Amino acid sequence: MEWKGELVNEQRTVKVALLGAGSVGSQVARLLLEDGEEFSRRAGAKIELVGIAVRNLDSKRDVELPRELLTTDAENLILQADFVIELMGGISPARELITQALESGADVVTANKALLASHGPELFGIAERVGAQLHYEAAVAGAIPIIRPLRENLAGDRIERILGIVNGTTNYILDRMYSKGDTFEESLRIATELGYAEADPTADIEGYDAQQKAAILASIAFHTEVPLEQVHREGITQVTIEQIDDAKRAGFVVKLLAICERVPGADGAEAISARVYPALVPEAHPLASVHGGNNAVFVEAAAAGPLMFYGAGAGGIQTASAVLGDLVSAARRHVLGGPGLGESMDANLTVLDSGEIRTRYHIALGVTDAPGVLAEVARTFAEHHVSVSTLEQARTEDDHAATIVIVTHLATDGALQRLVESLGELDVVTRIAGVLRVEGGAE
């Protein structure tokens, strides 16, 4: 199928339909209305906003929008458009409307990470079949360019690992716990007050948002379909001030990381892993200095070496910048005659189960302050074939109890989990005060 825009190429007009007018959508509409002429000059075609589909015509919005552009009939609006910008979020009806738009030959720009992480392959398949394009730079890390660099700049390289701080809410909370000493609950309360966290923060603090982004990043980086359910996920609700203090004393900061990496598979074949959890990062690592609500993605590639992409998280205006970048550059490409890049999922690597990943643990143990405790702890490590990198007696809490902090060498996540279970069963161990993984440092 020809791209719809070709039909109107002689007048050189690109008709844009916007679905959704929330915090991102209203900014996209405002910028299109205010700077549309500038964007049109850059694209080489008149970019015209033909309508905005909303659920309720009378909702209060961040930006006042011309009443005559608003409609509740998204399906009819799509029929008039060469480009459809989907910013409704959620799975349905976004999935059906994007399908309709692609099937009609329109290009689609979306920031809908939940939809891409769960139904990406289905939608990319439709786009490829009909020769339309699905753009989604805005879905990960707001305005920070990451999708295009991974897909195009690194197309002739081999991406080994991605460590991403891709959720601003959790980075704000963890940074506040680290720098101010506030508890998780107190930091969350302040994040909510300041607008860094939503009224229901579950998607952020439980890591679901980062999990979706990890699935998207891993699939692009490794040219492999990465189903959301194969991305191991842990949130930050269990992170304590005590853990953050222990980490700080050892020269680390705690960050919620989205990790995508190539790893050896069980059969020696190449495999990949995608996972999300709070982890210790060495203070000297570039990710350690990403403060507040900012995002950053650290990429290691075989030829390019380490790269980092840094910027503000996914606020309304920042995400609007990414959406409009997709729109204007894709419109320009169409005017010049031809589509952009399709997806390539041809590597088709195995996605490793999280238990098979090799990682390092930072373990804080409450122990009785008696002779032979260290020997018993050490014996348990040996039994699980996990070797100790550093061991420190951190605090003596009262006359009969102490805390020891251990950082391990690399071992499989499964072995480390079993080790922690065994430690918990020792008589000399009064409690497992905290367990966090260590990422981004030497082995």
Added chain:
Amino acid sequence: MEWKGELVNEQRTVKVALLGAGSVGSQVARLLLEDGEEFSRRAGAKIELVGIAVRNLDSKRDVELPRELLTTDAENLILQADFVIELMGGISPARELITQALESGADVVTANKALLASHGPELFGIAERVGAQLHYEAAVAGAIPIIRPLRENLAGDRIERILGIVNGTTNYILDRMYSKGDTFEESLRIATELGYAEADPTADIEGYDAQQKAAILASIAFHTEVPLEQVHREGITQVTIEQIDDAKRAGFVVKLLAICERVPGADGAEAISARVYPALVPEAHPLASVHGGNNAVFVEAAAAGPLMFYGAGAGGIQTASAVLGDLVSAARRHVLGGPGLGESMDANLTVLDSGEIRTRYHIALGVTDAPGVLAEVARTFAEHHVSVSTLEQARTEDDHAATIVIVTHLATDGALQRLVESLGELDVVTRIAGVLRVEGGAE
């Protein structure tokens, strides 16, 4: 003209000619020969290296290359190619060969910043006329994605300012002076020993390399032709340890910056400035923590806010990654049917003369230690309508002399230069110990 590759699209083969086999070229050849199958899968077409043009068949090279691929006849090699990768460097014969390649309908990938900065518009004009593409991600900051993010990701935004550390040699030298206290000469000697500086370091240390990159970045960011001679340039050979120590004490580091920004023009119309000089950057600024030979580009855009792109500088293997990213993504686009983005130079803003730029100065003055000195210095500032932000008596060198360090508020570069001249003429001023601009902070 149709893209040549269309002719071979049915067999889906993309024929690649490589011009030059120096430190970048030999790595590109190696990776194409080793990982060509992987790249071909990603592109959806067989990527075939058909030949490598060199000056001397028997030169010693970093990588051993198959003898049967080498030729000294670049013109004939180009005739066989859909893609021409130019890595010879220099203006001639690179300019003539790229012209020949584009005219024949081949796409060109180049890392030749000197050629682009001096003859970019001519070459982009040829490409546009014949419908071929000229790719050059590798020309600025090696493997760090910056050209594509500026052209595409930020196509729907308004770039306000770019501050770039785009030369690894000078960053290595300045970082060494800052962290080890070595002099410029000593740091340059070590940089040469370690391979960070070339035998003739002039292009790096005098800022010519950064000037070329600033011209390229400014033209993309502001959609305006920026002739190389309109980019003000100062190198780092005059930077002293004393200046770096003064800066450190005041909470700054010294970096050689390529600066591109929108500024109000003389007539109130919009204008731009592109310039290169060593400048003070606040320690808390993300650019301040770019150490050693690394590069980073800090971009401020109206909607996206601040972004930073960080990575290794332009080594052979890193630059090869950028070249191959251009090749594979462009090949894939051709297989899918259609070109990439052309250049857009339609904003056509005025490029401001450097004297009209508003900046801040960090001035160290040797003065006689006598009553009335400060009053006389202050009167001179007032005469030139430059206001003082901070003033500090830094050192008393002996009984009769002292050094004072002044940081100004914003003023035009011209006014600041005239101020420094007048200060030099004061009897109480024994010497101008150092003058550096301040960038990247509040005003």
